[in-house]
Amino acid sequence: MSRLSVALPLPGPQRMLTLITAASAVSSGIYLSTVVLYFTRIVRISPIRVGVGLSIAGAACVVGGVLVGKLSDRHDPLLVLRRSLIVAALATLGFLAVDGFAMYLLVVPAAAAGQACVQLLTTAIITKIGTDRANEFRAYTRSVLNVGIAVGIGMSALAVQFDSALLYRAAIVVGAIFLALAALLVGRLPALRPVDAESPGGRSRWAALRDRPYLALTALDGVLSLQYRVQSVAIPLWIIGATTAPRWSIATLDMLNIAIVVLFQVRASRRVLDVPAAGAALRRCGWAFLIACVLFASARGHGGWIAVLILVAGGAILSVGELWQTAGGFEASNLLAPPQEIGAYLGVFSIGLRMADTVGPALLAWLCVDVGVVGWYITGFVLLAAGLLSPLVVAWAESTRDRYALAPAS
Structure with a gap:
């Protein structure tokens, strides 16, 4: 595991999980870079309706994460992962059959939810396999995810550049193929037995929601x-x-973010080995986000190159904060979840990210663009407040594991 940041793991479950993550991430990159343009420019669905569909897709990701997480505890988690990949692949191919809004509302939420469930299940399976230094391997898969998404975006560049229906459809087919390949690779993982059967008697099936x-x-x-x-x-x-x-x-800030995450995510996670360290990492990320927001706000009013330098500094600090948030969130969410219900708990934990995906674009467009400089400050202080509260909530959660994560539901 010491060279995860530069090479594939040795043959075995970790290598298979890495390849599954990479293949599904390439498809995610193709999806992210083509879905809006394909359906607005090629299928001719109005931008407003495309936005409605993406909001519904966000809601599907929330519900799907909770349900699939629980299913992975009660049934073979590899079977659930394989079926999620197959659903995502078929739904992605379904893009080619869309000829109106109704069909669009069927396939896009299914594709989005399938891919979101794959990411959740991969993280849960890492814990269930019981790999050494699981925190470092989770960080490594995060780096692989970013590389795969970047590759997928690059593979879609020609379609976006030439605005060609043929190239868009070719990219969609390639995305579905990568998902199908990932589904085949799941068969190379060692068998896992459901862990929900080991749950303490009398526990609620939805204990994570309580x-x-x-x-x-x-x-x-x-x-x-x-x-x-x-x-x-x-x-x-x-x-x-x-x-x-x-x-x-x-594009420079996007590439800077990808480079920092790919190169430093594993290193940032190496010292986040327990629950208190996870809380501390979340506190640090709050400070980083505040500083970044202040820098972004200060780019206004400066000349071109000065503005670029300020933005790059803000982007770098924002990316460092992302490293800490990812490391802290991964460890806290995994270590505070009972092993016999890891899928269900991670499914619930994914709700936070999905709600940010749903609410965030409109909220931040209003704060950071319509409100302006003051809106950037508000955003920064909100993120700081969440970071400062995190160690307190993490400590509360750790002190109440006997009550919530182990005790039977009343």
């Missing part, structure tokens, strides 16, 4: 996860509408 400290941590992670939409929504709109920075700086 675990108030864990739900509070989920909510805080959802607030902190707004930083992803800062990167993808607020920064591009701010650069175009409020600064003199050239438009190519948007």
Whole structure:
């Protein structure tokens, strides 16, 4: 595991999980870069309706994560993973058959939910396999995920550049093929028995939804996860509408973010080995997000190159905060979940990220663009508050594991 940041793991479950993550991530990159343009420009669905479908897809990801997480505890988790990949692959191919809004509302939520469930299940299976230094391997798969998404976006570049229906459809087929390949690779993983059978007698099937400290941590992670939409929504709109920075700086910040995550995620996770360390990492990320937001706000009013340098500094600090949030969130969510219900708990924890995906774009567009500089400050202090509260909630959750994670439901 010491060289995970530069090479594939040795043959075995970790290598298979790495390849599954990479293949599904390539498909995610193709999806992210083509879905809006394909359905608006090629299928001719209105942008408003496309947005409605994506919001429904976000809701499907929330529900799907909770249900699939629980299913992976009660049944063969590898079978659940394989079926999620097959659903995502078939739904992605279904894009080619869309000829109206009704069909669009069927396939896009299914594809989005399938891919979201794959990411959740991969994380849960890492814990269930019981790999050594699981925290470091989770960080490594996060790096692989970013590389795969970048590759998928690159593979879609020609379709986006030439706005060609044929190239869009070819990219969609390639995305479905990568998902099918990942489904085949699942068969190379060692068998896993359901762990829900080992649950203490009398526990509720939905105990994770009654675990108030864990739900509070989920909510805080959802607030902190707004930083992803800062990167993808607020920064591009701010650069175009409020600064003199050239438009190519948007792509520069995206590539900087990917590079930092790929190169440093494993290193950032090595010291996050227990619950208190996870809380501390979440506190640090709150400070990083505040500083980044202040820097982004200060880019307004400066000349082009000065603005670019300020934006790059803010992007670097935002990315470092992402490293800490990912490391802290991964460890806290896994270590605070009972092993026999890891899928269900991680499914609940994923709600925070999915809610940020759903609410974040509109909220941050309003705060950081319509409100402006003050909105950036508000965003930064909200993220800081979530970071400062995280160690307190993590400690509360750790002190109540006997009550919530181990005791039978009343």
